[in-house]
Amino acid sequence: MYRSAQVRFQTCGIQGVVGTITVPVETRSATVAAVEGGSSPPYGHEARLPRDSRRSPCPSGMGYAAPMRLNPDFSARAAVHAARIPWAPSPMAGVDRCMLDRIGEEVARATSVVRYTPDSHFSAHRHGGGEEFLVLEGVFQDEHGDYPAGYYIRNPPTSTHTPGSKAGCTIFVKLCQFAPEDRSHVRIDTRKMPFLPDRDRAGVEVMPLFRDADEYVRLERWALGAAISLPIPGGAELLVIEGSIEESGERFEPQSWLRLPAGAALRAEAGSAGCKVWMKTGHLACVRGATAPA
Numbered sequence: 001m002y003r004s005a006q007v008r009f010q011t012c013g014i015q016g017v018v019g020t021i022t023v024p025v026e027t028r029s030a031t032v033a034a035v036e037g038g039s040s041p042p043y044g045h046e047a048r049l050p051r052d053s054r055r056s057p058c059p060s061g062m063g064y065a066a067p068m069r070l071n072p073d074f075s076a077r078a079a080v081h082a083a084r085i086p087w088a089p090s091p092m093a094g095v096d097r098c099m100l101d102r103i104g105e106e107v108a109r110a111t112s113v114v115r116y117t118p119d120s121h122f123s124a125h126r127h128g129g130g131e132e133f134l135v136l137e138g139v140f141q142d143e144h145g146d147y148p149a150g151y152y153i154r155n156p157p158t159s160t161h162t163p164g165s166k167a168g169c170t171i172f173v174k175l176c177q178f179a180p181e182d183r184s185h186v187r188i189d190t191r192k193m194p195f196l197p198d199r200d201r202a203g204v205e206v207m208p209l210f211r212d213a214d215e216y217v218r219l220e221r222w223a224l225g226a227a228i229s230l231p232i233p234g235g236a237e238l239l240v241i242e243g244s245i246e247e248s249g250e251r252f253e254p255q256s257w258l259r260l261p262a263g264a265a266l267r268a269e270a271g272s273a274g275c276k277v278w279m280k281t282g283h284l285a286c287v288r289g290a291t292a293p294a
Helices: none
Strands: 002-007 019-024 068-070 078-081 095-104 108-116 125-127 131-142 145-148 151-155 159-161 169-175 186-189 204-211 216-222 227-232 236-247 250-252 256-260 264-281
Touching: 078 095, 078 250, 095 256, 108 131, 131 236, 145 151, 145 186, 151 204, 186 204, 216 236, 227 236, 250 256, 256 264
Parallel strands: none
Antiparallel strands: 002 019, 068 095, 078 256, 095 108, 108 169, 125 159, 131 145, 131 151, 131 169, 151 186, 204 216, 216 264, 227 264, 236 250, 236 256, 236 264
16 A cells, blocks of 8 residues: 655755655655654664655665654644554664654654564663653663563663663653753552542543653553543643554554644543553643754
């Protein structure tokens, strides 16, 4: 199956005009570039893009001159269905990726899904802008511990580690989105934490994970068929972990990601089996790391 898409590109210093191309919907190349151009980064995965945002393949042997800008407009709704597109390899052997949004090159403000195959790892590195992630499958490991599926981790700016996985794992990760002064290390095993009823929303239970003056991170469980109407003056992101939801006529299943801008409202409905979602609100009123890191 093929779909037409409008793209802008730049390869080897040659600026391409916006035009319509036809690309395979189901087949993605490891060299596929972002809608507005970009280089292949070490974190995250190849962008699994919304159906209306397919990108043109980069010709073999050609890179992109401009930093990647994938879903960079934080005033617009963005949605990516990560599980529907094949994994793309990262520069590190055994680590695959899917990028959801990204601004930058090798070091970037990024939101991604990352898969470590068994016995794979990254080199030791420092997180200048912080890192937060949720383990979706398997066991994530570094020198600080072993973190099975369900762990929520925050590694603040200046923290270092050597991530990997003996058994393999999949994580949802956000990079370079912390306040510069944040030094809070967070390690939460959500399997051992209770969900609490939301008094203001029928059929919703909440597990708080992190909160500061700018953002509120939590897991939510929505009962089957629950109708969600939530004003989000500071914007919102969510990732479906279990079950499914419908939003704006679009079905979101596990590893589907949605970002809504500040001032919008989340209007969604849980599927026939209910759902569990990771959600963050408030952080898009003043977007951290919105310029490409140096």
